[in-house]
Every structure is written in structure tokens, then in C-alpha cells.
Amino acid sequence: MKEKNKPGGLSQGLTHYGDAGFAGYLRRSFAKSMGYSAEALDRPVVGIAYPPSGYSNCHRHFPELLDAVKRGVTAAGGLPLEFPTIALPEVFLAPTSLKYRNLMSMDTEEMIRAQPMDSVILMGGCDKTVPAQLMGAAACDVPAIQLVGGPMMTGTYRGERLGACTDCRRFWAMYRAGTISDEEINEIEDNLATTAGTCPVMGTASTMACIAEALGMALPDSAGAPAVHADRLRIAEATGLAAYRLIQSGITPARVITEKSVENALRVLLAIGGSTNAVIHLTAIAGRLGVSVKLERLNELSDDTPVIVNLKPTGEHYMQDFFAAGGVGAVLNELKGKLHLDCITVTGESLGERMTRSAAKPVDRRVIATHDNPIEAVGGLISLFGSLAPRGAVLKRSAADTRLFEREGTAVVFSSLDDLAHRIDDPDLPVSADSFLILQNAGPTSEAAMPEAGYLPIPRKLAAQGVKDMVRISDARMSGTAYGTIVLHVAPDAAAGGPLGLVRNGDRIRLSVRDRCLDLLVDETVLNQRRKESADELSAPRPQRGYARLYQTSILQADEGCDFDFLTATER
Ligand code: FES
Numbered sequence: 001m002k003e004k005n006k007p008g009g010l011s012q013g014l015t016h017y018g019d020a021g022f023a024g025y026l027r028r029s030f031a032k033s034m035g036y037s038a039e040a041l042d043r044p045v046v047g048i049a050y051p052p053s054g055y056s057n058c059h060r061h062f063p064e065l066l067d068a069v070k071r072g073v074t075a076a077g078g079l080p081l082e083f084p085t086i087a088l089p090e091v092f093l094a095p096t097s098l099k100y101r102n103l104m105s106m107d108t109e110e111m112i113r114a115q116p117m118d119s120v121i122l123m124g125g126c127d128k129t130v131p132a133q134l135m136g137a138a139a140c141d142v143p144a145i146q147l148v149g150g151p152m153m154t155g156t157y158r159g160e161r162l163g164a165c166t167d168c169r170r171f172w173a174m175y176r177a178g179t180i181s182d183e184e185i186n187e188i189e190d191n192l193a194t195t196a197g198t199c200p201v202m203g204t205a206s207t208m209a210c211i212a213e214a215l216g217m218a219l220p221d222s223a224g225a226p227a228v229h230a231d232r233l234r235i236a237e238a239t240g241l242a243a244y245r246l247i248q249s250g251i252t253p254a255r256v257i258t259e260k261s262v263e264n265a266l267r268v269l270l271a272i273g274g275s276t277n278a279v280i281h282l283t284a285i286a287g288r289l290g291v292s293v294k295l296e297r298l299n300e301l302s303d304d305t306p307v308i309v310n311l312k313p314t315g316e317h318y319m320q321d322f323f324a325a326g327g328v329g330a331v332l333n334e335l336k337g338k339l340h341l342d343c344i345t346v347t348g349e350s351l352g353e354r355m356t357r358s359a360a361k362p363v364d365r366r367v368i369a370t371h372d373n374p375i376e377a378v379g380g381l382i383s384l385f386g387s388l389a390p391r392g393a394v395l396k397r398s399a400a401d402t403r404l405f406e407r408e409g410t411a412v413v414f415s416s417l418d419d420l421a422h423r424i425d426d427p428d429l430p431v432s433a434d435s436f437l438i439l440q441n442a443g444p445t446s447e448a449a450m451p452e453a454g455y456l457p458i459p460r461k462l463a464a465q466g467v468k469d470m471v472r473i474s475d476a477r478m479s480g481t482a483y484g485t486i487v488l489h490v491a492p493d494a495a496a497g498g499p500l501g502l503v504r505n506g507d508r509i510r511l512s513v514r515d516r517c518l519d520l521l522v523d524e525t526v527l528n529q530r531r532k533e534s535a536d537e538l539s540a541p542r543p544q545r546g547y548a549r550l551y552q553t554s555i556l557q558a559d560e561g562c563d564f565d566f567l568t569a570t571e572r
Contacts (some may be wrong), residue, residue: 007044007118007247009079036079043079046243047117049108049136051129053087058126058205059149061196061227068233069121069147072240078118078247080240083111088128096451098444098477101128101135101284102555102564103547108136117142118247121239125149125198125227127480130208131281134217138253138288139569143246145346146218147239148209150227151319152197157188163200164193165481166313169455177463197227200319201312203480207274208281213328214268215285216256216345220354224323231323242347249348254289260340262286262293263301264351267335268328270305270379273314273398275480276488277452279381284561290569295383295392295559299516302379307398308334308369313483314398315375317367325364329355333363334371384487386519388473388499388509391491391559393518399483401469405513408521409436409471413505414456416441417448425460433462436471436509440501443475443493444555444562454478454488471511473518475500475558487511487518489558496557497538502530 010031014023031041048069052062066082073080085107088097112120120142122133130148137144155162167188175185198205209223219239225231262282269278283293309331311317317325332339332355341352369375380398385391397405412435414420420439423429431437437456444450454476458467472486475493494501499520503509508521520527543549554564561568 008116009043009045009118010041010116012116013114040079043077044118044244044247045116046073046078046080046240046247047112047115047120048080048082049085049112049120049122049133050082051085051087051104051124053089055092056087056089056126057193057196058089058152058198059087062123062149065123065147065149065233065236068236069123069240072237073244074240076241076244078244081117083115085111088126088132090127095447095449097128098451098562099449099551101132101562102551102567104129104132105135105567108133109140112137112140112142112144119143119145119243121243122146123149125205127204127208127277130205130212131285134212134253134257134285135288135563135567138257138285141252143243143249143251143346144217144253145239145243145246146212147236148198148212148218148223150197150225150229150232151200151206152193152195153226153228153320154200154318155191155194157191161318162188162192163312163318165199165203165479166201166483168192169482173458173463176457176460195228199481201481202272202274202309202314202319204275204277205480206319207269207272207278207480210268210272210274210328210331211265211278211282214265214332215261216343216351217253219347220357221327221329224319224327226320226323245348246346251344251346251348255344256346257286257289257291258343259291261343262291264339264343266293266298266301267305267338268331270302270381271307271331271335272309273307273311273376273380276381276394276396277477277480279394280477280489280558280561283559284563287561287563287568293561295385295394298381298383302382305335305338305379306371306374307376307378307380308371308374310367310369310375313481314380321364321367325367326361329361330363330368334368337371382513382516384511384516384518386517388503388518388520389490390499391557393473393487393490395485395487395513396478396483397513400485404469404471404485405511407471408508408510409434411436411438411503411505411507411509413438413440413503417451417453420453420456424457427461429459429461431459431462433467433470436473436511438500438503439472439474439476440494440503441475443490443495443498444558445493446475446495448476449551450475450477450493450558450562452477452479452482454486455482455484473500473509490518491557491559493557495538497531499527501534502527504530
């Protein structure tokens, strides 16, 4: 380990040739082949984890952003060196991007460790990239700072504002119900995502951007600036400067991501009505440093944290409005009395000091409400426990229909994603608006690798009758841009032998948001018999090679952040 606060520059972490002098000489020689002067090569090195991809619409402005980052590093006196890592373009990955989040985190971590750098900038954006980078950097002894790419701008369709992907889902549901035509859905497709940047609602990407800022891992007021706004470039330049200063302060992620800052981030997640996915990601990030996120604690915080942000999918506005309204700084100020203000941030300031600077800015109360006059009195997310979810499940109550909160219903079971696709629109499906739709084998242990399939479509025949929401329960995830009475992340998952896999058509299930409970009302002797019958399915052949094998042998459950068992730290 290099001595703290003392830049090692390019001469640290030499390649092993058995002759350190030769290794240094060879490295400088090869670096000079890129046209660097000796003076440039003597500077402290700021690495830039850079995930470019022709598949990533969300990152299509990254070359310009990278220029701005490098400008900041160079002006400060450092040598900026970007290195590519894999990217995780959300809608281009099969079976789902979550399967590859841990791979990107390993890529990021190992390249930070293997290459000479005194600090590192994490350039991310699309859903899983920011958590992957924070997970990867968390365990490294290298000062790190997050830079997000920023949200895209909204589009318009016949005078109406559109933003991916809450509006994608809304229009698709209308198309399924037969209320809009082929021609209209094609026109909408052209206008849903029209600029660079991440989804412009409070989906997973926006939520993780806010969480990175709330944790103290990103610059203040950096989460919300749109991808194409000049402020985004200024933030990039400032991040380059801050990354250079981080070398002197020696503040590593282990000092920033602590039990207290994770709790602050959970408060912000609840107050912004953020994505359910963030619970998994924050658990995984914290877990890399031995900090545990308990779902029971989430419930306590949720009952004591109001929703104050009026953004889609639960509200009306979009990320560009959130940024203009005051952004994360305004949210933090409203939550001030409930936060741990002594947490250190990447600039070396405490959270409290950072907030003192932003307290005077005007706030648009149509978008960010006050703590005392909130949009919802309690937090957006809760966890449920019970015989159907012994290790917990998550419900985004701020996106759900309160009329469905205290219910007993009859299960209509889909045993897999294929089964769901084949039967959901079957006119003979025995389903009513009061049924509970159950999806099995879509959890982290399944072949599907926990896709965002928890937003089960309303069966076409019910949609045509005007049914807009039903209780839906699964071990899958849900896009942060989706909404509905949707119980997710049921743990243990069905493929790991959890009770969800034992549910059969006609079983009764009780959901009580008030009691935080989710129970399968079936006698234990019946369940034991079903357990025996399903034992063969659970011992199905596993992948034999490559990353798929590593995933299958190492993946943890949702309540453990779906990390790999060999990457988590012991609790501290
Ligand atoms: Fe990248 Fe939504 S597809 S953030």
C-alpha cells in the first residue's frame, strides 16, 4: 500500500519483471510513445473509469464529458488517464443488466488496483453502472469520486411531455388495452428518448445519482444537471479538479461510505420516492465495506421520512425540473434534522458544511416540497415480512394503489417468465381484478437473474375492462420508472427453494401494508409435501463454465444486495 497523501504517480504498482528499475524505465518509455513529456509523466495520476459503449444511448455524450473531466484534472496539475471498463446499457443486455453489475464492479475494482493511479473518477450513468462503480471502488484504497452522466431531456408528443420510461409504460398499457393505435405507438416510440443521458424520471439511474451525492461520493448539486446542459460539463470539470485535491486529502471511499452516510442515503432514497432497485444496490455498495442495510431499519426510516419530491413515476415532474428546483441540496436541507451531518464527503467538507453553502438557494416548491408540508407523510418504500417472504420483500407504496393495501387474494401463478408471456393474455385465464398475480423463478438465483419483470402486465381482458392496478408479487425487480401495487424482491427466491416457489393456483395470500406482512395462507404440511415434489426442479443442472457459472455459484439473495459471496466484507 502506498503511503497516504503521497502521490505515487506512474511509478507506483510497477509491473513485475524482477527488476524495479527496469520496470520503471520501460513504463516511462512506453508512456512517452503516447507523446507525453517527462513533466507530464511526473504528475500525480488521476485515473478515469470510463464505460463507453456503442450500445449505450445513455452514455452517448461521454466523449465530451471526458474532455471536460480531463480539462479539470490537467488544470489542477494532474495527469488524467482514462481506462475503459465494460458498460451496462440497460435495455440491450440479456437476460438483464443486474446479472452483469457484479462483473462491472469486478472490472472496475481490479483495474483501479492493477493500474497506477493516485485517485480515480468514476464516470457512470445508466442504471447499474453507478452502483457497479461504487461497489468496485469501495474496497480499493484509492480516493474515488463519482461523476454521473446526468438525465436526458424530455420529448414531446402532440403537445404532451414525454420521458422514458414511465411514459413508455403508460402508453404501452394503453396500446395493450386497445386505446391507441399502431400508428400512434410508433410515433410515441420516436419521441420517448430523444437526447443523450439517463432516463429523466426518478428511475434507478436518477435515484442512484442522488444516492451517490447523498453518500458524499459526488460533488454537491451534481446529481440532477441534464446530460446536455452546460452545467453538466462544468460539473465534469469541477470533478476533475476535486479528484486531484482528493489525492492530497487521501479520503478513500471507506471513510465516506459508513453506517451513518448509508443511513443518510436511505433517507434521501425515501424522500425522493426513489427506485426499489436502489435498496439492492445500496445494500451491495455498503456490503463491500462491511456495513449492513437491514430491511427492518428501512421500515423504521420510512415511517419517519416524508416523500417531498414530486417526480414521475409517482408524481408529475422530470429530472430537469428537479435540478432547476434545487436538486439533492434542497432535499438534504429539508431532511437536515434527520441526517448525520458529521459525515465526511469527497471534498473534505462534512455534509453539514456542504449544506450550509446550499441553504440559501431558492427552491421550486411545486417540485420539492418542505419537510413539514410534504407530498406524502411517510417514505416511498417499505419492506414486508411473513411466511411468503421470510427474509423480506419490498413494496414501493408511493407508486401503489392504497385501496389494495389491506387485502386477501387468490393466487394466479406463473411459474416462469415464459409461462407469463404465454398465458397472461389467454382469454380463458381464470383471473379477476381481485386476484393476486404471482411470478416465480425470476429471482437472483434463477436463470432469469432477477430481471425487471415484477411489473406484470394487467391481463389484456382486465385491461380492456379498465383495470389499472392489481396486487402482483414476485422475486423479480421492477424498473424504477414503473408503478403499481407490486411486491418485489421476495426472499429467499423461488429458485433457491423459497416459499414463493410453493405457491399454487387458488392459494390464499394476505397482504397488509399496515402490518408490513405478506403471508401464504397454506397449511405447513401441505407446503412440506409441495417442497418434496419440487426438490428435483431445484437441483436442475447449473451452467458449467464462464461468468454464468461464477454467477450461479456465488450470487446472494436480494436482502444481501445480490452481491457475490466472495466480494462482501465482514461487518465493521
Ligand atoms: Fe439508461 Fe434508463 S436506459 S438509465
